[in-house]
Amino acid sequence: MARRTQGTSAGLDRERIAAAAVALVDRDGLERFGVRRLADELGVDPMSIYHHIKGKAALLDAISEAVLAEVAPAAHDASHGWQEIASRTAHAYRETAYRHPQVFPLLATRAQTSPVALAALERLVTAMREAGLPDQVVADAPMTLFGFLNGYLMAVLSGGSGGGGAMPAIDATTYPTMAALAPLQAGFGSVEEFDRILGTALGGILDRARAAGGGHDVRSV
Amino acid sequence: MARRTQGTSAGLDRERIAAAAVALVDRDGLERFGVRRLADELGVDPMSIYHHIKGKAALLDAISEAVLAEVAPAAHDASHGWQEIASRTAHAYRETAYRHPQVFPLLATRAQTSPVALAALERLVTAMREAGLPDQVVADAPMTLFGFLNGYLMAVLSGGSGGGGAMPAIDATTYPTMAALAPLQAGFGSVEEFDRILGTALGGILDRARAAGGGHDVRSV
DNA sequence: AGACGAAATCTACAACGTAGGTTTCTCGGT
DNA sequence: ACCGAGAAACCTACGTTGTAGATTTCGTCT
Known part of the structure; x- marks a missing residue:
């Protein structure tokens, strides 16, 4: 529904992708996270993501990098x-x-x-x-x-x-x-x-x- | 090839499954581990495993339990x-x-x-x-x-x-x-x-x- | 022999990651 | 105003995954 008509530049870039990925993992958990779900979330074809990030492993790297950047510098x-x-x-x-x-x-x-x-x-x-x-x-x-x-x-x-x-209730x-x-x-x-x-x-x-x-x-x- | 002809009791039980699973993860890593590969290793149909262990999550539990049992008690x-x-x-x-x-x-x-x-x-x-x-x-x-x-x-x-x-070589x-x-x-x-x-x-x-x-x-x- | 529960199997489905090829948009040079 | 090039998005397709459901086979007891 929200899917862009083909070809229009959806303004995808590494940063936007990472942000959406973090939000998705926050909501649904790591287990349920996947390229296709992320694409759905962005209103984009799964393969579009591969133009900005090499694969799922790189996607996970991007997620952890984005979250780590949130740590307030001491x-x-x-x-x-x-x-x-x-x-x-x-x-x-x-x-x-x-x-x-x-x-x-x-x-x-x-x-x-x-x-x-x-x-x-x-x-x-x-x-x-x-x-x-x-x-x-x-x-x-x-x-x-x-x-x-x-x-x-x-x-x-x-x-x-x-x-x-x-703690699962320890037997006394x-x-x-x-x-x-x-x-x-x-x-x-x-x-x-x-x-x-x-x-x-x-x-x-x-x-x-x-x-x-x-x-x-x-x-x- | 090693697959049992149908129906013969392959002597499957939780312990044997866990041991094979540990060996498989040791060899191929967690990423490549899966129910089907494990079944192949055991010469058994994938679904047979489900009769002893509820699902993949329980399988992972069994693996970590088996390895933990190896820790020499102090x-x-x-x-x-x-x-x-x-x-x-x-x-x-x-x-x-x-x-x-x-x-x-x-x-x-x-x-x-x-x-x-x-x-x-x-x-x-x-x-x-x-x-x-x-x-x-x-x-x-x-x-x-x-x-x-x-x-x-x-x-x-x-x-x-x-x-x-x-350590990936730190810039001096x-x-x-x-x-x-x-x-x-x-x-x-x-x-x-x-x-x-x-x-x-x-x-x-x-x-x-x-x-x-x-x-x-x-x-x- | 026949019946019964447990164990193993077969079939099928939805979801996954991603390689390869095709379409469409954007934009600088003329 | 046009064109060609390159980038960005898309579509199709393949192999693999976890597992629900129905079915077959075995060992055991009566």
Whole structure:
């Protein structure tokens, strides 16, 4: 119905396609996503898309790139310490993930080499180095931080888009300790939980830096 | 050719199917995996599989369950401290992941509720609690640890099954710090790297326990 | 022998990704 | 005002996928 009469330039370009693809995945999920459905959404023939994007794999790349670009860059302001930068970046990442839960698996799965991602990492490691952290600790930091972020967010977001917790009622007699701890896991997916775990990760980095006997100003914010 | 003549009981059951599925994914990858190919492999009609497993989703569940069962249970011996248990479990998990790199995305994506997984967690949290760590720290530990494990292993294993590093040559002029640190990321995917990052995570947990002023014996192995 | 439930199979369909060829629009040079 | 070139959109077609539904065959018990 909305399909263009043949030949008229429908104003298709990579950006418009990516935006529509993100919207479609947000709505119907990754499983249901496909070239044909996307074409329908755009009111366009499936094959038209191939003139701008090479194939489905490239389409998925475009989606994750577009979503990643939404991550608010953590204050370019260099006056913040590395922990501040790391925390801001992590929270921005989390918020974007929550905004596009269905897309997130793509982010966690694909190696991110886009300029935005690299620029963010560069800012972080630079700040860490200036704070005097040992080089090896700084070199490991991106993997440590984003490994944790991706794994944690994946776990949290896999629990259905609805709202029900993902914990499937633990049997108290066979797993007594876990059952006893269950109440403390009430805020599953909450910012508070995120902050606690993020704090643990950053604390671990700081701790390792101290142990390795880094530069001058290892302690403090 | 290997196809059974119709009707003979081919001795199909959930276990045999899962084993063949794992082998198939190991060989051809997740993308190429499908019900029909699996049926071919088993010398069986595609529809036969549906008599033992409800659909493709359930098939993927069976795969990840089978692989997870391979994880060597960390010494049931209760004489070890929680850090020992955590470390052993993490290494066993890593080894299984490396044995089935193509399957791993399934493990990281799906919420694990199988008895083996829960039993392992129960052992860990029990040991942590006995060591006197604060309840909230213990409650967060599984997410912290497995979040990190899944995220890190996902990143490492996504770099093609071959052996080439995943780092795509960083431009030294636009990202000077990262370029300077590149040599220190040489052993990408190595046990040493894994140990460093695992140590950071465990250190973070210990640190947080100390800060929260836990029970009696917070310090030490 | 005959009946019954479980297991394996056959048939069929809608949806998918995309290669190859054809039509139509846009636009600069004359 | 015309034309030719190149890009953008489209149509057709093929092989493959997941799986619903009906059908056949087997092993087992009476």
